[in-house]
Amino acid sequence: MKKEIIIKSIMASVLFVLLIWLLAAAVDLRSVQKLNLRTTCIASRDIPPRTCITEEDLLEIKIPGDYLLDYTVTDKKEILGKYTDIQGKIPAGSAFYKDMLVKAEDLPDYPSAQLRDGQSAYTMETDLAKLGGVVVPGQRVDIYASFTAREGTTISGCIIENARIIAVKDHKGIDLDDPSSSGTPYLVILAVDQKDLPILTAADTAGTIRLFSSSRTYDSGSEAALVENTDVLSYIRELTQREESVHPDEM
Numbered sequence: 001m002k003k004e005i006i007i008k009s010i011m012a013s014v015l016f017v018l019l020i021w022l023l024a025a026a027v028d029l030r031s032v033q034k035l036n037l038r039t040t041c042i043a044s045r046d047i048p049p050r051t052c053i054t055e056e057d058l059l060e061i062k063i064p065g066d067y068l069l070d071y072t073v074t075d076k077k078e079i080l081g082k083y084t085d086i087q088g089k090i091p092a093g094s095a096f097y098k099d100m101l102v103k104a105e106d107l108p109d110y111p112s113a114q115l116r117d118g119q120s121a122y123t124m125e126t127d128l129a130k131l132g133g134v135v136v137p138g139q140r141v142d143i144y145a146s147f148t149a150r151e152g153t154t155i156s157g158c159i160i161e162n163a164r165i166i167a168v169k170d171h172k173g174i175d176l177d178d179p180s181s182s183g184t185p186y187l188v189i190l191a192v193d194q195k196d197l198p199i200l201t202a203a204d205t206a207g208t209i210r211l212f213s214s215s216r217t218y219d220s221g222s223e224a225a226l227v228e229n230t231d232v233l234s235y236i237r238e239l240t241q242r243e244e245s246v247h248p249d250e251m
Contacts, residue, residue, distance in 0.1 A: 036065035040074040040095060047090040050107065053082055071098045083107060105137075105175065111167040111189045116223065120194045121166065123187055124204055126211070135188060139165045140214035140222055143190075145203035145232055157232035159203055162214050163224040164191040192224040199226065199233070202240050 044059040051057075058076060073079055073096045082101040084090055090100055104110060111121055135141060141163050146156035167175060167189040174181040188211065192200060203209050216222045227233065 037062040038065045038068060038074065040068060040072065041076055041079055043090045043092050043094050043096070045092050047084050049084055049089050051084045052104070053079055053084065053101075055080065068095070069097070072096070073098055073101065105177070114164075114166045115191050118194055119191045119223070120197055122190045122192050122197065122200055124190070124209065126185060126188050135165055135168060135185065135211060135213075137165050137167055140216050141165060141190075141211040142214045143200070143203075143209055143211060145207050145209050145236065147203075147207040147232070147235060149235070155232050155235045157230050158227050159199060159209075159230075159233055159236065160192060160196060161225050161227055162216055162222040163211075165189070166191050190224070193226070196224070196226050198240055199236050202236050206236075206239055 039060055039062055041058045041060055044057055047053065047057050058079065060076070068074065079096050079101065081104070083104055085100050085102055088100075090096065104113075107113060115121060142158050143160040143163055144156065145159045146154060149155055165188060167187075168185050169175055169187040169189070170182040170184055171186040172182070173187065176183055176185060200209075214222075
């Protein structure tokens with residue numbers, strides 16, 4: 001008899017604990033449903049202006065959905081790789097909002113930001129006739145120059161190899177991938193070595209220059225290099241020396 005009472009008491013205790021656990025779980029589930037908890041990202045540290053956002057900058061948390069504004073960006077994929085707005089920082093603990101995030105190509109100084117040490121941005125006007133094929137940002141191109149000498153002979157050849165295109169714009173200065181662009185290339189911005197600017201400027205001023213896809217079209221390790229020991233380069237150097245002798249005070 002006592003054994004049955006003990007067994008019943010144990011079972012009643014177990015059932016009571018189970019009931020309490022179920023009630024607690026139900027309350028917790030109801031609370032979660034009522035709060036509508038959603039996963040979002042917040043800044044794990046103060047992120048300065050014009051900074052590319054990486055995994056280290058993000059912390060995933062769950063917060064009530066009612067606390068999230070319509071313009072809150074919750075998807076990590078839509079945050080990573082974006083830049084903070086150029087006018088302000090994102091403080092630690094802050095959520096990310098659409099107006100805080102900027103695509104790299106939308107930064108005002110994006111072309112210059114792609115230059116490497118010792119490089120300058122060279123902007124040249126172009127047209128479809130001067131383009132030896134389609135050109136897009138990131139592509140490597142060879143720059144060819146052509147001149148008509150005094151004797152009427154033509155001097156031409158490659159002057160710079162593997163120049164990196166950092167932007168292509170239409171006649172209004174709008175990037176070609178912008179929906180408001182005309183889609184017709186007019187300005188091509190190239191990353192070239194600073195010391196080669198006089199050569200490129202002389203070629204563009206006194207002759208005709210054209211761009212052709214390089215053999216290293218998308219080789220991230222190659223950068224613009226002057227093609228030495230060619231007739232066309234010798235001719236350009238003669239032109240620059242002649243110009244310096246005519247206008248010595250401007251040099």
